[in-house]
Amino acid sequence: MNIIVLNGRGHQSRLLRIPRYLPVALLSLLLVVPVLLGAGTYYAMYHWGEPVLDQRMTARWQDELEAQRGTLSEINQRAEEELRAFTLRLADMQARVLRLDALGERLVDVAGIHSDEFDFSTPAAVGGPELPDERSVAYTAPTFAEALTDLAVTLDRREQQLSILERLMDSKRLAERTELSGRPITMGWLSSRFGQRTDPFSGRLTTHRGVDFAAKEGSDVVATGGGVVTYAGQRWGYGNLIEINHGNGFATRYAHIKDIHVTNGDIVRAGDVIATVGSTGRSTGPHVHYEVLKNGQQVNPAPYIARARR
Structure with a gap:
């Protein structure tokens, strides 16, 4: 193989002769040397390193x-155990909700409250506007924790309803116990009504601020409603007097009585015997002077007496 070498000016040239085996030797050297190096490295690392x-x-x-x-x-076993525990807890809470619903419906019937106010058979009404960025959110099924949370909220709501219902029933029972009705005597007759009358002592026209019930001396005088005794003793014009506070601005007075069976601070119920019929104070004979006060003012007792006949 010949190689011609020219100088930069192109005026002179030189001929180089290369042996024919030299390119083959160079190519073989470029291929063999890397293979030998790789094999040697592998051998050294495998045997010596x-x-x-x-x-x-x-x-x-x-x-x-x-x-x-x-x-x-x-972890899987513990997760399965917790899942079973959650399932049992969920079933127990659901059973509690059913029992509370049944009890609530029964109490509503017993209390005579309109069912629309405490409807335990339908879920609570909820609502609210939908936000624009929530319309594209895909629905995802609730997890066990979310289901338990929702059920706990339902239980809290039922307990609040039952608590309110209990307070309403207590208020209703209290109102029934303190409601004025009936006569202050067990036997006797109405001898003087409320309003204008001729005074039995002066003969002048006066206002009678109560009603009189004539009865046998020593017979029972009963409370016409539940309440607290606020006065038990003598008072001018009334003779022996008992005054009972019934709450809600109502009070009753029982005058001209003979024997007093209660003291200040005693709690009485409707129908309790509080005294005996007498003729103390400004009186012409054995009877009970009965007054009903509303916010401190005497009112006609007739409507409250008539309640016992309804």
């Missing part, structure tokens, strides 16, 4: 994998 993955490391990795499998199995 420490292996990258020896048996001890492989065994250690296998032990770690087994430990991770055991941990994962324990």
Whole structure:
């Protein structure tokens, strides 16, 4: 092989002769040398150096994998146990809701309250505007925790309803116990009505601020409603007097009585015997002067007496 070399000016040239085997030798050298270097490096690392993955490391990795499998199995078992516990708790709470609903409906019937105010058979009405950015959100099923939370909220709501219902029933029972009705005597007759009359002592026209019930001396005088005794003693014009506060601005007075069976601060119920019929004070004979006061003013007792006949 010949190579012609020209100088920069192109006036002179030189001929180089290259042996024919030289290119083949160079190519062989470029291929053989890397192969020999790679083989030598592998041989040196395999025989003289420490292996990258020896048996001890492989065994250690296998032990770690087994430990991770055991941990994962324990986690799965614990998750299944918790799921069963959640399921039992959910079933128990649902049973409680059913019992509360049944009890609430029964109490509403017993209390005579309109069912629209305490409807335990339908879910509570809820609502609210939909936000624009929520319309594109896809529906996702509630988790167990969310289901338990919703059920706990339902239980709280039912307990609040029952608490309100209990207070209403207590108020109704209290009102029934303190409501004025009937006569202050067990036997006797109405001898003087409320309003204008001729005074039995002066003969002048006066206002009678109560009603009189004539009865046998020593017979029972009863409270016409439940309340607290606020006065039990003598008072001018009334003779022996008992005054009972019934709440809500109502009070009753029982005058001209003989024997007083209660003291200040005593709690009485409707129908309790509080005294005996007498003729103390400004009186012409055995009777009970009965007054009903509303916010401190005497009112006609006739409507309250008539309640006992309804």
